[in-house]
Amino acid sequence: MTASGIVFGEVNHTYRPMRGRPVLALDGVSLEVKEREFVALLGPSGCGKSTLLYLLGGFLPVESGSISVGGKPVVGPGPDRGIVFQNYSLFPWKTVKQNVLYGLEKQRMPKAEREKRAHELIELVHLNGFEDSFPSQLSGGMKQRVAIARTLAIEPETLLMDEPFGALDAQTRTLMHEELLAIMRRTPKTVVFVTHDVREAVYLADRVAVMTARPGRIKEIVDTRPPHGDRVNYINTPEFTAKVDYLWNLVRDEAIRAQEAHDA
Amino acid sequence: MTTTNNVFVRYLPLLLLAILWEIAPRLHFVDPSELPPLSAVAKAWWSLLLDGEGKTWLSPFLNGSLWTNGVSSFINWFFGLGGSILIGIALGVMMAWSRTVEDVASPLVKALYPMPKSALIPVMILWLGLGAGSKIASIGLSCLLPVILSAYNGARGVDQTLIWSAQACGANQREVLWEVILPGAMPDILAGIRNAIAISFIVLVASELLVGQRGLGYLISFLGEGGVYDAMFAVVITVSALGFFADRAYLYFMRRTLVWRE
Numbered sequence: 001m002t003a004s005g006i007v008f009g010e011v012n013h014t015y016r017p018m019r020g021r022p023v024l025a026l027d028g029v030s031l032e033v034k035e036r037e038f039v040a041l042l043g044p045s046g047c048g049k050s051t052l053l054y055l056l057g058g059f060l061p062v063e064s065g066s067i068s069v070g071g072k073p074v075v076g077p078g079p080d081r082g083i084v085f086q087n088y089s090l091f092p093w094k095t096v097k098q099n100v101l102y103g104l105e106k107q108r109m110p111k112a113e114r115e116k117r118a119h120e121l122i123e124l125v126h127l128n129g130f131e132d133s134f135p136s137q138l139s140g141g142m143k144q145r146v147a148i149a150r151t152l153a154i155e156p157e158t159l160l161m162d163e164p165f166g167a168l169d170a171q172t173r174t175l176m177h178e179e180l181l182a183i184m185r186r187t188p189k190t191v192v193f194v195t196h197d198v199r200e201a202v203y204l205a206d207r208v209a210v211m212t213a214r215p216g217r218i219k220e221i222v223d224t225r226p227p228h229g230d231r232v233n234y235i236n237t238p239e240f241t242a243k244v245d246y247l248w249n250l251v252r253d254e255a256i257r258a259q260e261a262h263d264a
Numbered sequence: 265m266t267t268t269n270n271v272f273v274r275y276l277p278l279l280l281l282a283i284l285w286e287i288a289p290r291l292h293f294v295d296p297s298e299l300p301p302l303s304a305v306a307k308a309w310w311s312l313l314l315d316g317e318g319k320t321w322l323s324p325f326l327n328g329s330l331w332t333n334g335v336s337s338f339i340n341w342f343f344g345l346g347g348s349i350l351i352g353i354a355l356g357v358m359m360a361w362s363r364t365v366e367d368v369a370s371p372l373v374k375a376l377y378p379m380p381k382s383a384l385i386p387v388m389i390l391w392l393g394l395g396a397g398s399k400i401a402s403i404g405l406s407c408l409l410p411v412i413l414s415a416y417n418g419a420r421g422v423d424q425t426l427i428w429s430a431q432a433c434g435a436n437q438r439e440v441l442w443e444v445i446l447p448g449a450m451p452d453i454l455a456g457i458r459n460a461i462a463i464s465f466i467v468l469v470a471s472e473l474l475v476g477q478r479g480l481g482y483l484i485s486f487l488g489e490g491g492v493y494d495a496m497f498a499v500v501i502t503v504s505a506l507g508f509f510a511d512r513a514y515l516y517f518m519r520r521t522l523v524w525r526e
Contacts, residue, residue, distance in 0.1 A: 059428045077431035089425040093447045093524045103433035134524040147429075154433060 004070050004080070004157035004190045006033040006056065011065035013051055025051045027215035028065070038184065038191040040205035040224075042198065042251060044258035048216030049194045053160050056192060057083050069158060079107060082156030086163040088143040090135040096122065096146050097131040103154040121149040124183065141172040145179070152187065161193045165200065177203055181231055198251060202243045203235055210250045213258035220250055300494040309498035330502065336478040337468060340396055344403025345464045349457055352408050356415025356453075357445060373412055381406035381463055382470045389475060399471040399479070406467045407460035414456020418449025451525065454518045461514055465507040 013026040025048040033039045041049040054060045056067055058077040067074045069081065082103075090099050100121050104114040122131060125145035135143050144164055151159065165173045177200065184191070195201050201208045202224045210219045224243050226234040234240050282302055289296035300308075312330040359366045359373075385402045392398035422445050430444045472481025480503050487496035 054428075057428065057432060059431070077428065079432065079434040081432060083428065083432045085425040085429070087423070087425060089423060089429045091426065091430075091444070091447070093450070102430070106430075106434035106439070136524060136526045150429075150433070156432075 005035045006031075006158065006190065006192065007066070007068050008032070008052070008056075009066040009068075011052065011055065011062065011067060013048065013055060013060070013063060015051075024215040026055075027217050029211075029216065029218055031209055031218055031221070033190060033192060035190055036188045038193065038204060038206045040193045040195055040201035040208045041211060042195060042201045042208050042247065043211030043216065044213050044251065044255040045196060046214050046258055046262070047211045047254065048214060049211050050162050052216065053083075053162050053192060053194050057081055057160050079103065079154050080156055081158045081160055082151035082154065083160040083162065084144070084147050084151050084164045086166045088135070088140075088147045090143055090146055090150070092135050095132050095134055096127060096138070099135070099146055100149045100153050103150055107154050117153060121153045124152070124186075125149045125179070139172075140168050141176060144168065144176065148180070148183070152183070155187075156189070158190045158192070161191065163194055163196070166195070166197070173200070178232075180204065196251075198244050198248045199235075202240060202247060203231075208247060210247065211254070213254045213261060219254065222247060222250075297491075298493065300497065304494040305497045305501065308492070308494035309502065312495055312498055330480075330483070330499065333478060333480050333483045334502075336396070337472065337480045340399040340403060340471075340479065341464055341468050344400040344468070345407055345460060347400070348404045348407035348411055348460060348464075351404075352411025352456075352460075353415045353446075353453055355408075356412040356417075357419045357441070357449065359412070359416045360419035360449075361441065361445070369412075373409060373416075377409050377413070381467050385467070385471045385474055388471075394475050394477075396478075399468070399476070402471045403464050403467045407464050410456045410459040410463065411453070414452045414459075415449055418452025418456075419445050421452065422448035451522055454521060458511070458514055458518065461510055462507070465503070465510070469503055 008029050008031040011026055011029045012024070015023045015025050017023070029048075029052060031039075041052060043049045051060065055062055056069070056074060058074050058081070062074060091102065094102065097118055100118045101114055104117055109117065122128060125148055127142060127145055127149070130138065130142065135146065138146070148164075165176050168176060181204065191205075193201070193204060206223070206225050208222045208224050210222065211217065212219045222243065224247075226237070227239050285299070285302040287301075288294050289299050289301045309330075355365075355369065359369050381402075384405050385398070388398040388402045388405070392401055426448060427440055427444055430440050435443065468479075469481040469484070472479035473485045474481075476482045480499055483499045484496055484503075487493075487499065
């Protein structure tokens with residue numbers, strides 16, 4: 001197993017709300033993600049895909065089954081696994097630059113080096129000139145670019161993304177897709193990307209793991225790599241459309257089941 | 265031009281009140297011995313401010329001037345409010361942080377919250393005597409609850425993903441507490457402190473009115489009992505003005521601190 005390969009082995013997870021009955025969120029999920037592979041977890045809302053990501057991040061305790069990164073079991077959060085959330089989760093009292101610097105400070109990087117690195121990252125996400133702005137002064141897309149810069153700054157081997165572009169408008173989302181792919185070309189990483197957007201999953205990921213409605217299981221894993229390795233023009237090819245159709249049909253049944261379970 | 269107009273319009277009611285206060289006693293709409301005209305109050309205020317002694321028949325018995333009483337009130341206020349802010353933030357954040365602390369403290373806080381704050385004063389006098397200690401304790405305990413509750417609510421309201429983001433950057437528990445929870449709770453905490461400031465003035469004056477030989481509250485009751493109403497009103501106005509300016513100054517500080525919110 002390589003340094004940042006991820007193995008989920010028979011992971012179960014039960015939510016125990018303060019009121020009401022416990023809910024089985026994940027039911028025997030097994031999945032391997034190879035080093036530098038981009039895997040999307042695709043499924044209807046409430047299928048437990050975010051839960052799986054939080055378990056991998058070490059934010060929730062693994063109660064049943066096992067999760068390992070680079071052969072080591074996950075026991076808690078760590079700087080080897082960076083995470084980007086849908087709600088950006090920037091420190092609102094810190095400026096753009098202070099947000100990007102945060103992880104570097106935690107890593108005890110020397111000041112001069114820290115400043116240089118923050119500058120590079122802000123440049124990477126095209127936010128030059130906004131260093132001293134507060135998150136409340138930025139648009140959604142800009143906020144998410146800050147969050148990505150903050151996470152990439154400490155060079156995690158694994159990048160966890162929890163519906164990172166779900167709150168953005170369609171045009172911004174497309175631009176962010178292109179930007180993310182460009183960043184991944186420059187600094188390749190193992191990525192686990194949670195989404196309920198089929199096109200997004202096919203466009204970004206090497207493989208897409210489709211999850212069932214609650215309790216979440218892996219229904220099918222689909223290879224979505226572009227046939228000739230050309231991801232930029234992938235979106236205009238019949239292969240792309242075929243993959244999206246195929247995945248949509250898989251997700252559709254689960255989405256309907258999730259809806260029925262919700263209405264019941 | 266517009267601004268001048270606005271300022272004028274805004275303070276017009278205050279000005280009308282002042283004029284009414286001057287005219288009504290002079291024309292004997294009200295008894296001037298019960299409500300002296302504003303000019304008399306201003307004169308009494310000036311003499312209290314200058315010296316405090318030798319200006320009225322009561323002065324030889326008066327324990328200090330507006331200044332000395334103001335200073336002793338300030339000390340009670342400062343330590344009472346300051347103590348409640350430090351302890352209140354610590355307790356409130358701990359309640360949000362630890363389930364055990366929450367289980368122990370939450371029922372107490374909820375039971376004590378609706379208690380009239382001034383009811384504490386006689387108890388504190390019984391326990392701590394007539395001096396500054398009972399006053400500081402009364403102010404401190406009265407201001408404690410709004411600070412605790414605001415810190416508790418603020419800390420509980422900090423977004424879970426913000427804490428997780430910090431942890432994924434390598435922050436430990438202590439760093440999460442100081443660098444995420446505390447600043448995240450700050451808007452609520454600052455609002456709670458503003459309430460505490462308002463309460464602190466009420467309890468400060470009330471505790472000094474009740475018993476004591478020092479402070480602005482003592483001055484009000486002493487002058488009132490001696491029938492020197494112009495001087496008494498002067499002290500009442502002084503306390504109101506101090507409360508008003510303390511709130512304004514605090515509001516300015518709060519806006520400066522929370523500049524990151526839009």
